Amino acid sequence: MEVTMIIxxxxxxxxxxxxxxxxxxxRDQVGLTGTNVGCDxxxxxxxxxxxxxxxxxxxxxxxxxxxxxxxxxxxxxxSPSGELHxxxxxxxxxxxxxxxxxxxxxxxxxxxxxxxxxxxxxxxxRHGLEGNLCRCTGYHNIVKSVLAAANExxxx
Amino acid sequence: MTVTxxxxxxxxxxxxxxxxxxxxxxxxxxxxxxxxxxPGALYIALLRATVAHARIVSIDTSAAKSSAGVVAVYTYxxxxxxxxxxxxxxxxxxxxxxxxAHFPLANGKVNYVGDGVAVVVxxxxxxxxxxxEAIEVEYEExxxxxxxxxxxxxxxxxxxxxxxxxxYLWELIPNKDAVDxxxxxxxxxxxxxxxxxxxxxxxxxPRSLVVVPAPFGGDFTVYTSTQIPxxxxxxxxxxxxxxxxxxRVIAPSVGGGxxxxxxxxxxxxxxxxxxxxxxxxxxxxxxxxxxxxxxxxGRGQVQDIELAADANGKITAVRVNILxxxxxxxxxxxxxxxxxxxxxxxxxxxxxNYSFSCTGVFTNKTPTDAYRGAGRPxxxxxxxxxxxxxxxxxxxxxxxxxxxxxxxxxxxxYPSAAGLTFDSxxxxxxxxxxxxxxxxxxxxxxxxxxxxAGSTKVLGVGxxxxxxxCGLAPxxxxxxxxxxxxxxxxxxxxxxxxxxxxxxxxxxxxxxGHETSWSMIVADKLGISPDDIExxxxxxxxxxxxxxxxxxxxxxVGGSAIHLATEKVLxxxxxxxxxxxxxxxxDLEYSNGTFAVKGSPEKAYPLAAAAFEAFTxxxxxxxxxxxxxASVTWDPPNFTFPYGSHFAVVEVDTETGKVELVRYLxxxxxxxxxxxxxxxxxxxxxxxxxxxxxxxxxxxYDAAGNLLTxxxxxxxxxxxxxxxxxxxxxxVTPSPTNPLGVKGIGEAGAIASPPxxxxxxxxxxxxxxxxxxxxxASPQRVWETINNAGK
Numbered sequence: 001m002e003v004t005m006i007i008x009x010x011x012x013x014x015x016x017x018x019x020x021x022x023x024x025x026x027r028d029q030v031g032l033t034g035t036n037v038g039c040d041x042x043x044x045x046x047x048x049x050x051x052x053x054x055x056x057x058x059x060x061x062x063x064x065x066x067x068x069x070x071x072x073x074x075x076x077x078x079s080p081s082g083e084l085h086x087x088x089x090x091x092x093x094x095x096x097x098x099x100x101x102x103x104x105x106x107x108x109x110x111x112x113x114x115x116x117x118x119x120x121x122x123x124x125x126r127h128g129l130e131g132n133l134c135r136c137t138g139y140h141n142i143v144k145s146v147l148a149a150a151n152e153x154x155x156x
Numbered sequence: 157m158t159v160t161x162x163x164x165x166x167x168x169x170x171x172x173x174x175x176x177x178x179x180x181x182x183x184x185x186x187x188x189x190x191x192x193x194x195p196g197a198l199y200i201a202l203l204r205a206t207v208a209h210a211r212i213v214s215i216d217t218s219a220a221k222s223s224a225g226v227v228a229v230y231t232y233x234x235x236x237x238x239x240x241x242x243x244x245x246x247x248x249x250x251x252x253x254x255x256x257a258h259f260p261l262a263n264g265k266v267n268y269v270g271d272g273v274a275v276v277v278x279x280x281x282x283x284x285x286x287x288x289e290a291i292e293v294e295y296e297e298x299x300x301x302x303x304x305x306x307x308x309x310x311x312x313x314x315x316x317x318x319x320x321x322x323x324y325l326w327e328l329i330p331n332k333d334a335v336d337x338x339x340x341x342x343x344x345x346x347x348x349x350x351x352x353x354x355x356x357x358x359x360x361x362p363r364s365l366v367v368v369p370a371p372f373g374g375d376f377t378v379y380t381s382t383q384i385p386x387x388x389x390x391x392x393x394x395x396x397x398x399x400x401x402x403x404r405v406i407a408p409s410v411g412g413g414x415x416x417x418x419x420x421x422x423x424x425x426x427x428x429x430x431x432x433x434x435x436x437x438x439x440x441x442x443x444x445x446x447x448x449x450x451x452x453x454g455r456g457q458v459q460d461i462e463l464a465a466d467a468n469g470k471i472t473a474v475r476v477n478i479l480x481x482x483x484x485x486x487x488x489x490x491x492x493x494x495x496x497x498x499x500x501x502x503x504x505x506x507x508x509n510y511s512f513s514c515t516g517v518f519t520n521k522t523p524t525d526a527y528r529g530a531g532r533p534x535x536x537x538x539x540x541x542x543x544x545x546x547x548x549x550x551x552x553x554x555x556x557x558x559x560x561x562x563x564x565x566x567x568x569x570y571p572s573a574a575g576l577t578f579d580s581x582x583x584x585x586x587x588x589x590x591x592x593x594x595x596x597x598x599x600x601x602x603x604x605x606x607x608x609a610g611s612t613k614v615l616g617v618g619x620x621x622x623x624x625x626c627g628l629a630p631x632x633x634x635x636x637x638x639x640x641x642x643x644x645x646x647x648x649x650x651x652x653x654x655x656x657x658x659x660x661x662x663x664x665x666x667x668x669g670h671e672t673s674w675s676m677i678v679a680d681k682l683g684i685s686p687d688d689i690e691x692x693x694x695x696x697x698x699x700x701x702x703x704x705x706x707x708x709x710x711x712x713v714g715g716s717a718i719h720l721a722t723e724k725v726l727x728x729x730x731x732x733x734x735x736x737x738x739x740x741x742x743d744l745e746y747s748n749g750t751f752a753v754k755g756s757p758e759k760a761y762p763l764a765a766a767a768f769e770a771f772t773x774x775x776x777x778x779x780x781x782x783x784x785x786a787s788v789t790w791d792p793p794n795f796t797f798p799y800g801s802h803f804a805v806v807e808v809d810t811e812t813g814k815v816e817l818v819r820y821l822x823x824x825x826x827x828x829x830x831x832x833x834x835x836x837x838x839x840x841x842x843x844x845x846x847x848x849x850x851x852x853x854x855x856x857y858d859a860a861g862n863l864l865t866x867x868x869x870x871x872x873x874x875x876x877x878x879x880x881x882x883x884x885x886x887x888v889t890p891s892p893t894n895p896l897g898v899k900g901i902g903e904a905g906a907i908a909s910p911p912x913x914x915x916x917x918x919x920x921x922x923x924x925x926x927x928x929x930x931x932x933a934s935p936q937r938v939w940e941t942i943n944n945a946g947k
Binding site for chain 2: 017019027031032033034035036037038039040041043044046073074075077078084088091092093095097098099100101102103104107122125126127129130131132133134135136137138139140141142143144
């Protein structure tokens with residue numbers, strides 16, 4: 001089946017098998033490998049992307065279901081001129097990543113969370129990221145990163 | 157030609173430099189193994205045993221072979237001539253250790269759920285997985301051996317040719333009579349049994365690999381998600397009979413390991429064999445369920461520990477007997493893992509009499525192997541819980557009893573009764589610092605107030621004072637343990653013509669930030685910007701020598717090698733500068749990237765000029781080789797012994813059994829600190845893995861040997877909601893055994909935290925008569941423990 005999406009601002013049309021998951025479409029057919037796969041049960045959140053502005057675990061959706069949607073992946077977060085997104089910068093400044101495998105999903109989930117709740121408390125951040133697992137950081141610096149990004153946005 | 161101006165001089169070590177690795181990882185630019193685009197690659201998928209213990213009666217692959225997109229289907233028989241040897245176990249811990257033949261696919265019999273039975277090769281991943289479904293296997297089921305005590309009884313023997321389920325008995329009993337005497341003279345004794353449940357390491361990146369053959373040239377490039385590219389290269393060569401010169405192993409970005417990628421796996425060996433056979437690139441990426449079934453598990457021990465003490469609570473002897481679960485086969489270092497703890501069951505205490513024995517037994521479960529801490533969390537848990545048990549029995553505070561038994565500061569270097577020499581430490585000062593931060597009195601007052609008020613939310617404080625042996629290293633010591641490799645690390649520091657610096661390391665990072673820390677070590681010494689330093693690693697063609705990354709060894713061994721290589725290259729540059737300035741090298745001092753004559757700073761010669769001179773070689777001292785490069789292979793004289801006090805404050809809901817972590821304070825001493833930002837991150841991550849062992853995680857099996865926790869929906873890797881912010885502080889006792897004075901920090905959090913949590917839970921419930929609980933202290937288990945207490 002043919003599907004068309006706007007991915008990180010560019011229109012993409014491809015033929016897909018009906019059973020193709022959105023995450024495999026993004027990785028294998030569009031070649032955007034920043035979005036990772038960490039489980040088979042929608043538990044880990046490594047594959048989180050934005051679909052029409054909302055964060056979605058892209059393993060929970062078929063590519064055909066995203067036909068016509070606007071998708072943003074981690075590759076679309078930094079500015080075209082190479083400036084990191086404030087959340088990406090906050091993750092670096094607060095050492096919010098180690099191996100980096102969960103990081104794209106974590107950043108996408110956090111950015112969608114902050115869009116809904118720009119001034120969260122620590123507990124709200126922790127609950128907001130509940131669907132994203134990290135095995136390296138103990139979450140400490142991830143939570144700090146998200147709070148720092150929220151503060152920075154608040155100051156602007 | 158651009159010559160970079162020096163930007164810094166010294167002062168880099170100890171700063172919170174942001175990681176160089178991050179921009180690529182944060183933008184999706186980094187490539188993990190599954191991200192690589194390899195044209196023409198075929199995919200493999202494994203059919204895995206669905207029963208724990210069975211003879212294979214028949215395998216019918218005919219339907220799978222005719223399935224769409226399938227290139228080949230192989231079973232053990234099809235590939236039996238492809239192996240030069242079985243899957244490697246590099247740690248034969250005793251001369252008579254029993255090691256069952258282990259091949260990538262099962263030979264007539266399956267020994268755990270997940271054991272490889274057949275492999276499909278197809279032109280897409282989905283075609284390979286679809287074809288797996290079409291393979292018919294008939295099993296004749298055998299009684300599964302799941303319990304460690306059942307196993308040791310040999311009522312059912314798994315590997316018939318071995319005639320027993322016991323792989324080995326390993327003992328460290330320097331003086332049995334003295335231990336027996338200490339127990340017969342003891343005023344107080346405790347005798348405890350603890351269970352170390354099996355854990356699933358669950359790195360977020362599943363294992364993944366691509367083998368690319370060059371059929372006419374004869375070379376193979378193996379891209380794989382591994383912690384050990386160097387060891388893997390040697391093992392693949394030996395296992396497959398391929399010349400080591402023909403194998404290049406590259407570990408691209410690796411998404412966490414925690415020991416689980418410190419191995420030689422069946423899929424790596426299979427993929428290389430099939431790539432050789434079919435002359436095509438072969439790739440495979442693990443599904444999460446395969447990660448739970450067929451990547452190693454950690455822990456899995458029954459620990460019996462006894463302490464003898466005099467009237468004052470001075471501990472006079474420790475006696476430990478362990479049953480350790482090997483799983484179905486011995487993987488790379490499976491049998492040695494419990495022995496990494498064998499020397500640490502006296503903990504931080506000056507205990508003169510020591511007895512340790514470990515029996516390694518086979519079960520019909522996934523093989524175990526190194527998982528963060530590997531043997532040391534188990535030892536720390538046992539001694540730190542037993543000391544608490546002794547304190548309860550004697551009616552003294554757990555803090556006071558520890559103080560009475562600490563190895564005193566003056567005793568370092570301390571020869572332990574277990575036979576190691578502890579490098580340095582000031583345990584009392586570290587505990588004092590932790591107590592000053594914790595401010596325990598108000599917590600104890602609140603705890604008592606809640607008990608008095610009959611509250612159902614009770615508080616507990618738990619202490620764990622840990623020591624570990626790190627920097628898995630001294631080759632001669634490893635030899636005495638029959639370890640199959642050395643423990644050195646290699647480094648090359650190369651100052652290029654433009655004065656940019658390349659550092660080549662044998663360490664293989666997978667989240668630890670080596671590119672950053674290694675740059676800092678060199679920048680600090682050379683007085684140049686860390687940005688002008690590139691760290692090359694994890695590719696056996698670029699970094700040919702290395703012993704890789706595990707056991708908190710990379711900084712103390714690999715970092716020290718880099719430090720020494722930097723000194724060596726600087727000495728060469730100094731000789732060039734002296735030649736150019738026509739002075740003696742001894743008359744030069746170096747700072748800010750420039751050599752200057754002592755007392756005559758105007759007579760100066762920059763490092764950059766020396767680098768360019770070494771490149772042109774127009775005017776070098778007589779006999780000096782061109783190029784500015786130095787290599788060092790460093791084999792340290794001893795392990796390092798990081799330590800620290802960890803306090804947990806928990807709130808237990810006595811009605812629901814739920815445990816909430818209220819505070820966690822860790823005051824670690826890892827010697828000198830290169831990058832506190834990275835150190836803290838390592839502690840945070842270790843803490844969460846250790847706390848998860850205490851509260852959440854367990855690889856559970858049913859009575860038939862099926863793994864019940866084979867997905868992340870069933871296996872409870874905790875999320876951010878389970879934790880508060882951690883409180884960290886530190887003391888600094890430099891290690892005298894390496895030039896950086898560092899000790900290692902990667903495993904500390906996972907080693908220290910389980911007993912702190914469990915001790916806190918028991919403290920919270922002791923007024924209800926609770927003196928023991930096993931891990932994980934799930935709400936159900938806590939609730940049952942409360943309700944069974946005093947019955």
